[in-house]
Amino acid sequence: MNRQRLARSRPLAIEDLPDVVQIAQGSGGKLTHQLIETLFVPLFDNPYLKALGDQAILDPSTERMALSTDAFVVKPYIFPGGNIGDLAVNGTVNDLLMGGATPAYLTASFILEEGLPTKELVFIVESMAIAAKKAGVQIVAGDTKVVERGAADGLYITTTGVGFVPKGLQWSPAQIRAGDAVIVSGTVGDHGASVLAHRFGIDFESQIQSDTACLRDVVMAVRDLPGIRCMRDPTRGGLATTVQELSQASGLNLRIRETSMAIQEDVRGICEVLGLDALYLASEGKLVAVVAPEEADECLRIMRTVQESKDAAVIGEVTDDIPGFASLETYIGAVRVLDLLSLEQLPRIC
Amino acid sequence: MKFVDEYRDPAAARYLLEQIHKLCDAPQRIMEICGGHTHSIVRSGMEQVLPEAIKFVHGPGCPVCVTPIAKIDQAIALARRPRTIIATYGDMVRVPGSSSSLLQEKAKGAHVKIVYSSLDAVRLAVENPDSEVVFFAVGFETTIPANGFSVIRAKQLGLTNFSMLSNHVLVPPVIRAVLDDPGVRIDAFLGPGHVSTIVGSQDYEFIPREYHRPVVISGFEPNDILESLFMILKQRREGRCEVEVQYSRAVTKYGNPRAQDVVKEVFSPVEQEWRGIGAIAESGLSLRKELRAFDAYYKFHDWMPLPRPEEPCECICGEITRGVKEPRECASFGTGCTPERPLGACMVSSEGTCAAYYRYQHVTIQTGGARD
Amino acid sequence: MCLAVPAEVLDIDGSTALVDMAGVKRRICIDLLDEVHPGDYVLVHVGFALQIIDAQEAQETLELLRACFQEDLHAAAAPSTE
Numbered sequence: 001m002n003r004q005r006l007a008r009s010r011p012l013a014i015e016d017l018p019d020v021v022q023i024a025q026g027s028g029g030k031l032t033h034q035l036i037e038t039l040f041v042p043l044f045d046n047p048y049l050k051a052l053g054d055q056a057i058l059d060p061s062t063e064r065m066a067l068s069t070d071a072f073v074v075k076p077y078i079f080p081g082g083n084i085g086d087l088a089v090n091g092t093v094n095d096l097l098m099g100g101a102t103p104a105y106l107t108a109s110f111i112l113e114e115g116l117p118t119k120e121l122v123f124i125v126e127s128m129a130i131a132a133k134k135a136g137v138q139i140v141a142g143d144t145k146v147v148e149r150g151a152a153d154g155l156y157i158t159t160t161g162v163g164f165v166p167k168g169l170q171w172s173p174a175q176i177r178a179g180d181a182v183i184v185s186g187t188v189g190d191h192g193a194s195v196l197a198h199r200f201g202i203d204f205e206s207q208i209q210s211d212t213a214c215l216r217d218v219v220m221a222v223r224d225l226p227g228i229r230c231m232r233d234p235t236r237g238g239l240a241t242t243v244q245e246l247s248q249a250s251g252l253n254l255r256i257r258e259t260s261m262a263i264q265e266d267v268r269g270i271c272e273v274l275g276l277d278a279l280y281l282a283s284e285g286k287l288v289a290v291v292a293p294e295e296a297d298e299c300l301r302i303m304r305t306v307q308e309s310k311d312a313a314v315i316g317e318v319t320d321d322i323p324g325f326a327s328l329e330t331y332i333g334a335v336r337v338l339d340l341l342s343l344e345q346l347p348r349i350c
Numbered sequence: 351m352k353f354v355d356e357y358r359d360p361a362a363a364r365y366l367l368e369q370i371h372k373l374c375d376a377p378q379r380i381m382e383i384c385g386g387h388t389h390s391i392v393r394s395g396m397e398q399v400l401p402e403a404i405k406f407v408h409g410p411g412c413p414v415c416v417t418p419i420a421k422i423d424q425a426i427a428l429a430r431r432p433r434t435i436i437a438t439y440g441d442m443v444r445v446p447g448s449s450s451s452l453l454q455e456k457a458k459g460a461h462v463k464i465v466y467s468s469l470d471a472v473r474l475a476v477e478n479p480d481s482e483v484v485f486f487a488v489g490f491e492t493t494i495p496a497n498g499f500s501v502i503r504a505k506q507l508g509l510t511n512f513s514m515l516s517n518h519v520l521v522p523p524v525i526r527a528v529l530d531d532p533g534v535r536i537d538a539f540l541g542p543g544h545v546s547t548i549v550g551s552q553d554y555e556f557i558p559r560e561y562h563r564p565v566v567i568s569g570f571e572p573n574d575i576l577e578s579l580f581m582i583l584k585q586r587r588e589g590r591c592e593v594e595v596q597y598s599r600a601v602t603k604y605g606n607p608r609a610q611d612v613v614k615e616v617f618s619p620v621e622q623e624w625r626g627i628g629a630i631a632e633s634g635l636s637l638r639k640e641l642r643a644f645d646a647y648y649k650f651h652d653w654m655p656l657p658r659p660e661e662p663c664e665c666i667c668g669e670i671t672r673g674v675k676e677p678r679e680c681a682s683f684g685t686g687c688t689p690e691r692p693l694g695a696c697m698v699s700s701e702g703t704c705a706a707y708y709r710y711q712h713v714t715i716q717t718g719g720a721r722d
Numbered sequence: 723m724c725l726a727v728p729a730e731v732l733d734i735d736g737s738t739a740l741v742d743m744a745g746v747k748r749r750i751c752i753d754l755l756d757e758v759h760p761g762d763y764v765l766v767h768v769g770f771a772l773q774i775i776d777a778q779e780a781q782e783t784l785e786l787l788r789a790c791f792q793e794d795l796h797a798a799a800a801p802s803t804e
Contacts, residue, residue, distance in 0.1 A: 200440070200464055200466075201463070201464075202464075202465075202466045202470075203466070203470070203748065204746050204747065204748050205746070205747040205748065206745060206746045206747065207745065208745070208746075259360060265351065265744050265745050266744055266745025266746055268351060268744055269351060269727075269743050269744025269745045269746040270744075270745075270746045272351065272354065272727045272743065272744065273727050273743050273746055273748075273766075274440075274466075275440075275725045277393075328395075330393070330394045330395050330572075331358060331360040331363065331394075331572075332360065332363040332364075332367070332394050332395070332396060332399055332572050332573075332576070333360070333363070333364065333367070333399050334394060334395025334396060334397075334398040334399045335395060335398065336392075336393075336394075336395035336398070337709065339709050342689045342690050343444065343689070343690070346440035346441075346443065346444070346464065347439075347440035347464060347466060348439065348440050348441045348725060349439045349440070349441055349489070349493060349725050349767070349768055350385050350386065350412055350413055350414060350439075350441050350489075350699070350724060350725060351727075351728070351743075351744040352728060352730070352763065353728035353763060353775055353780060354727075354728060354744075356780075356784055361791070362787060362788070362791060365787075365790070365791040365794060365795075366787075368794075384724050385724070386724035386725060387724075411724075439768070466768065466769055467750075467751075467768050467769025467770070468768060468769070468770075469751060469769055470769070490724070492724050492726065492767055492772065493767065493768055495754055495770070495772075496751075496754070496767065496768045496769065496770040497768075499751065499753065499754070499770070542724060543724065544724035544725075544726045544765070544767060544772065545724065547726070547765060547772045547773040548772060548773075570724065577787065598776070598779050598780075598783055599775050599776050599777075599779050599780035599783065600765055600772075600773050600775055600776070601773075606754060606755070606772060606773055608753075608754050608755065608756060609754040609772065612754065
């Protein structure tokens, strides 16, 4: 009965969705279909998704394929400068790009908490669509589940991405050599700082914006330079963790300089106030590139022509002094080891 | 950042280091009392660029390190009480008691809230009238007035669901205890800058007068500390022994009298147990008798666990904190005791002596541009 | 024990003040101080102003240090030319 009536009426629109997410929307029944057809299909808008099959069947490629997946659980899910939606697209796209891959397809899996305002869900899905378009990827498959109120923090999104790596490109920490330059594409710690106050429920007013951004333009601009050894985006664990991981993987020492690094004034401010170290705060739209010394200047010059990396700078060099460890040259001229954090940073008073 | 960046100027740091190298002609063991100084020293890698003759002895000025296990156990016991919110500073949530930590209790369902300010704890009590809010308040002279003020505010608001589990400690008595140790090897003190904004520089005058050690009260930026070291060396060179203030932009002789009044209004001196050091007479503050309605220890006395024996391991934290021994001399160091699973106080806080040593134990960095 | 940061007082309302700590704003308690004015820099610890920073003293001590340091630079520069 109902189906007949639906079929005859005008196509459902977002306004017809219930005000808040309901358990039935994840049950696979009519409400699930309604959600997919009114929200995801029109916004993500591509033939693969429109087919509404159990899978997307993609065209073959002669290039090597890169595959990456990431779960996003950020709190709060809408934060200054972005939201979990663009983060989930940019995060996975950037992970593909760090291997030199051209990102092509994404899948998106949603875990929604019962009671999530539909308006916010729509806003987030719209942001994903915009981010995907900007990144040049299509969201070709997805899944939606709804859990009971209290069982999730608003919503979680998992994205999986496929990209293609051009022949001959072999970026990896194993390529790093002593003497290489370490470049970072801009200020660090912005995203981590933007969610800090919220995360600890501490009442601060700040204008700090997350730097969530797609790094496609940056990577594409410099990808043809043969001197690029490898790239990595300093997300979780921040710049310090990334240079430590690269040091460990290469068996060399990435030595960065405190005086060369750009950290935004208010990011530093909140770190001073809460007693945290910005070098361990996540960036979501920055990359670290290790580049052969003779190409460092050229790489920097090109990067600075791209909006997302206009503040790129050489922040250090690779040495073979302390194999397997990253280090920081402090501005008083000392060099100390940059270790992985053994525990999560918490605000402190002492 | 104004009043911060000016003290991170590399050129000024180089100048101060040169002066220090020129002046330093004999071994100097300098105790920085405050954990904030330890943090700055470790973070900037200062020991590498100082003359080898200068050795920092990390003092007892870190509330995380000196809060006794029994007190942590009390906070944990209260966290397990139904309808109770434990509000505390981020520093305290990871400190291990005898069998758990507040963070572990939180994972099991306890309501543990990290607060930025003591008044945030009061606000929690206002917002949660059906719960008891226990403010697990720790601190030295810097923090004590702010913590005390929360009790005044709670009293003004007529709150009956706010109480304080107090572990407040004082600098001068513990310095005396350190200096009275016959094994002590400390030549001078870097005085705690922020404690001194409250108490004033006069509080340390007994150190040169009775113990003949110079004190320079220092700011917290690396250049502040370098300048203070320079001032200590200069005192030695000129044969002076006195209290000097490098952190003159914030420290006066008499400190902050209003803050001192708040402390007197709310607290009274008691014997205090220091983790790794032991009990010291009149070295702590607890809530005054007439404020016992706000004292969680009395209010929930039935919930308080029996104290267990302290430091059951072969830990030598006490000797390390007094500067008598070094971490490597401890049998548990790096084996039974690590930052992830600390046994002793010095490994608990990231700025504890053992934790700082642990981070660097596997690496020796060449300094001064040495190459092979 | 001692994480305190310099903050500029923007606005005062009774016993609280809105302060700016390098772009991060928060209302803090100023009841531990006798008198504070907008434009003052205060040291903030756990949401309380502990002390007013003596800007003149700060500048004088910095200048003193800079003067020594300039003198030293000149002194160092002179013999190196011989």
